[in-house]
Every structure is written in C-alpha cells, then in structure tokens.
Amino acid sequence: MNQFLLLLRRIYFTIMFIALELIAFSYYSNNSVYVNAKVIDASNVLMGHVHSGMADVGSYFRLKRDNEALLARVSELENMLESYRVTEALRERDSAYTGLAIGEEQYSYMTAHVVNNSINRKDNYITLDKGMTDGVVRDMAILSDGCLVGYVVACSDRYSVGLSFLNSKFVTSGQSEKKGYYGSVRWDGLDYSKGKLLEVPKYADIEVGDTITTTEFSSRFPAGIPIGVVTEVEMVNGINYEARLDMFVRFGGLYNVELISSRDVIERLTLERAVTGEPEDYEGAEADELPAVY
C-alpha cells in the first residue's frame, strides 16, 4: 500500500496533466459553432461594455471615412427609391401588375456596430452591439457596405455573435454575376482578404475578374450579395475548377455593418426547428451549401 502511494506521488503530475489535456481536447474537438458563439455571448455579459467602449473610441478616428461612405450610400438609395416610385406608379395604373407592394418587402434591414472582431484565428467570430431587444434573431445575414460578412448564430439581450466568413465552418454558395455558374465559397484559412470558390464544374466559363455573388440556394443570404472577385483559376483533378477570390469586405477594420433578415427564411427555419426539435449542436454551415443537383 505504501509502495502504491509512493508510486502515485511520483506520477500524479503526469496523470493530472493527461487528465487536464483530455478534458480540454474533448471540449475542443466536440465544440460547434453554436456552442462557441454562446460562450462568447456569455462572456459579453462581463466584457461587452468594455469592448463597445473601445470600439467607440476607435470609431472617432473613422468618422470622416464613414461619413463619405454614408453619403455615397444615401445617393445610391435615393436612386433605388426613385425606381420604386416608378414601379408604384405603374402599379396604381395597372391593376394586373403583380410585383410586391411597398411595405410588403421580403427583407428587413438594420444597422449595428462591431464591438469585437478577430481575424487571426482559424475560427473567427464577430460580436455586434445589437441583441434580441433590438430585434436581432439567429440566421440574420451580416453585410458591410452591402457585401458579405457572415451571419448571426447567437443572441443575448443586448449583444449578438455572428459567424464570420473567416471561420473554417463557414460555407455558402456563390455564383458568377454574369455567366451563371455555381460553386461553394469558403475562406482560404490564412489571409483575411482571400476566399475560395470550390467545385465549379469544368464546363463553366470562369475568368479572372468575374464578380462572385451569393445565390438563391442560400438559406440566409439574399441572392446577389457581392462576395469577391476571381483572381486566379485552377483546374483540380481534371473535374472541377477552383478559384481564388479577393474579398470585397476588409475584415480588419470592420465597424458599421448591416443586418438583413428575410421574413420567409426566418419563418421557415423557425418552423423547421420546431418540427425537428431545437438542435442544440448542429452544424448550421452545411445547411447553406449547394443542393446536390442544381
């Protein structure tokens, strides 16, 4: 017995080390996007104020640039509004016109500020200063200057956590703006300004300089949201093209973002989750991949 205790005393350090590593590793290998996002959300109860305070300070230095971007955006929206006025006028005159009426639009928009954002990990998340009390719900798309950033995966009352494009779990489908081919879009895992377009069929007419946008296959993003520009095309295994993308969004200095929710999508996803039971731990990214046949 004494011998056994002596042995135990000699090797308890190693046993304890192995036990701690096993606990940490099992947590690391079993974590999912949603669990992770909830953990970050929980830490915001303590750190949210500090992070938003720091983000506020940083925002003063960007006022001029933000102002210019805002003015450009206003004029762009004015132009769009004008075209809606024309449609509405048409609708009034033509009772057979079947387009959506004003106020019945499918998408609703909201703005938010980034209070915490990392770019130097393999799985990056974005914390926003709007939460459930502001009407943020899971699966809302996050855009910056109208270009793809990520989507919301967890909300608390005043903060929400989004899955950044710079996350190994992020996948969505992308198409060329003009030539109509499809592929899945991911981060390349290293450079925060580069993405990849994968599984493009070999008959596709893909060229350097093509603009890649989101598709209607996505359950979260409206179709036509710009993602990036093709900078390099490569044939893989003689079956598919793989393209490198230059992202439109500069993730390094992200501050003002827009949140978009599609009435239909939120309703659909909520219904689906109610039927299947709330999946605590599912890989949401897969739901956003291309359908097998398109």
Next chain:
Amino acid sequence: MLRPIDYIILFIVTVLLQLLLFDNIQVTGLLSIFVYPLFVIALPVSVAPGALLLLAALMGVVIDFFCGTAGLSTMSIVLMAFMRPAVLRLMVGDATDSAPVSGKIGTYRFLRYAAVMLLIHNIAFFMLESLSVEHLPITLLRIAVCTLFSLAAVYFCQLPLTRQKERF
C-alpha cells in the same frame, strides 16, 4: 519574493492585457501576441506541481471563455506548465527558488527560459488550431514570429515584478 496577492494581480493584469490590448493588435491576420503565459512563467520555482497545472488550466479556461478559443489556450498552456520543471532545470538551473523573473535570474537567462516556454505554447496552439500539415510552412512562420513578439511582450510585462522585488 512575490506574495500570493502579487500573483492574483498578475493573473488579472495579464488577462486584461491579453483581451484589451494584444487581442486587438491584428496586423496581418497572422500575427497573434500571447502575454497570458507570463503568469505560468513567473510562478515560483518551488510551486507544487499539482498547483502549477491547476493554475495553468484556470488561466487557460479564463482565456478560452473570453476569446472563444474553445479549449485551445487551455491545452497549450497546460502543456507548457507540464514542461516547465524540465525547462527550468535546463535553462535556469538553481539560480533561484522564487519567481524566475529577469531581476532574479538575469535578463539573458530569463529570455532563454521564456523563449522556450513560449515556443512550447505556440507550437501547441498553432498546430492544434490547424490540425493538419496543409499550411505547414506558414504555420511554422507564425510560430516563429508570434514567439518573437510574445517574448518581447512578456519581457516588458514582467519588468514591474522585477522592480517590486528590488524594493523589498
């Protein structure tokens, strides 16, 4: 000799520095600076092995909770703590019985010791993060660069500890 209260302050200060300062330095998306290993590096040489591992794990869990790194920091810092007695024997010898900081064991010896400790931490961190050899050259470059910057950060952050020691 550092008192327990000094270590509590050191714990809080390194966590805050990591979260508020070093996690916000994002130069290329490849550079990460880790300052929280300083807490384990600066623990007294005579600390009980079990306490060493548990304190390291506590630091890892706190960092994982706030940074959303999901167990990565815990795994790396616990490994670092496990290797610490051996690294101390090789790099510091029996120069001191209390905190192995630069004022006690000399700047050169401290840098040598801290560099090895940070290297262990960073190799574990980046290898576990990528869990593949796909980007091996870049991962190795990240390990080297991050160790260099972290070493500088750790060195400057432990200077107050040294000065405090001289006062007593």
